[in-house]
Amino acid sequence: MEAPAPAAAGDRGVAVEAVDVTRVYPLDGVQVEALRGVSLRIHAGEYVAVVGPSGSGKSTLMHLLGCLDRPSAGSLLVGGRLVADLTGDELAALRNSTVGFVFQSFQLLARTSALDNVALPLVYAGVGRGARRERAAAALTAVGLAHRMGHRPAQLSGGEQQRVAIARAFVNRPLVLLADEPTGNLDPDTSQGIMGLLERINRKGTTVVMATHDNNIVDAMRRRVIELDLGHIVRDQNRGVYGIGR
Numbered sequence: 001m002e003a004p005a006p007a008a009a010g011d012r013g014v015a016v017e018a019v020d021v022t023r024v025y026p027l028d029g030v031q032v033e034a035l036r037g038v039s040l041r042i043h044a045g046e047y048v049a050v051v052g053p054s055g056s057g058k059s060t061l062m063h064l065l066g067c068l069d070r071p072s073a074g075s076l077l078v079g080g081r082l083v084a085d086l087t088g089d090e091l092a093a094l095r096n097s098t099v100g101f102v103f104q105s106f107q108l109l110a111r112t113s114a115l116d117n118v119a120l121p122l123v124y125a126g127v128g129r130g131a132r133r134e135r136a137a138a139a140l141t142a143v144g145l146a147h148r149m150g151h152r153p154a155q156l157s158g159g160e161q162q163r164v165a166i167a168r169a170f171v172n173r174p175l176v177l178l179a180d181e182p183t184g185n186l187d188p189d190t191s192q193g194i195m196g197l198l199e200r201i202n203r204k205g206t207t208v209v210m211a212t213h214d215n216n217i218v219d220a221m222r223r224r225v226i227e228l229d230l231g232h233i234v235r236d237q238n239r240g241v242y243g244i245g246r
Contacts, residue, residue, distance in 0.1 A: 015207040021074035034060040036231035052228035067095040100169030104181035115149040139167035159190035
């Protein structure tokens, strides 16, 4: 696959972009290549599924796109910012303002209410207490949990916990929402509800990139599917209507 020419910094039409990105990890004295020259461009408003077998590089790619890690080589731009040029504090600020991340294991604070879990990114963004509680409440209402705001994670079902995690991911109005195996711990009916929720978020303009190994989800998608294997993109297919011009 030919690498795209880098987009201009600040081009809001491009949400995330990787140009010939490599990620190498040292493991027991051996250099392990998790990604090998990956190039892709995801435009604002797209809904993309990233698929591939275990060890293909899906999670590594998601962590790079989410600014949780840096590439070993190549260029990575998130929201028009070149990741390699950012300090640690600048990278954290970009991550908080531009990216929302949904994890398979929810990653909620156990002793904290749903409302305060969702409000947490707003604390880091410097939003005042009243405003952040109002925005967190609105986000929970949007995912159908207005009646669960005061409940802690242990008092919620798995599907409800994932909805809290999704509300937390978009409460800061990110450019991109990244979901790494968001239905991996859920039953089929609950998974379908989570997929419907991500679809609605995308229709409102948020770019969604989802890593999944669930073939049923991929088969049902009429969107863009990027397939990884052994750290390479082996397929990048537009399967129907998505993204720009919808």
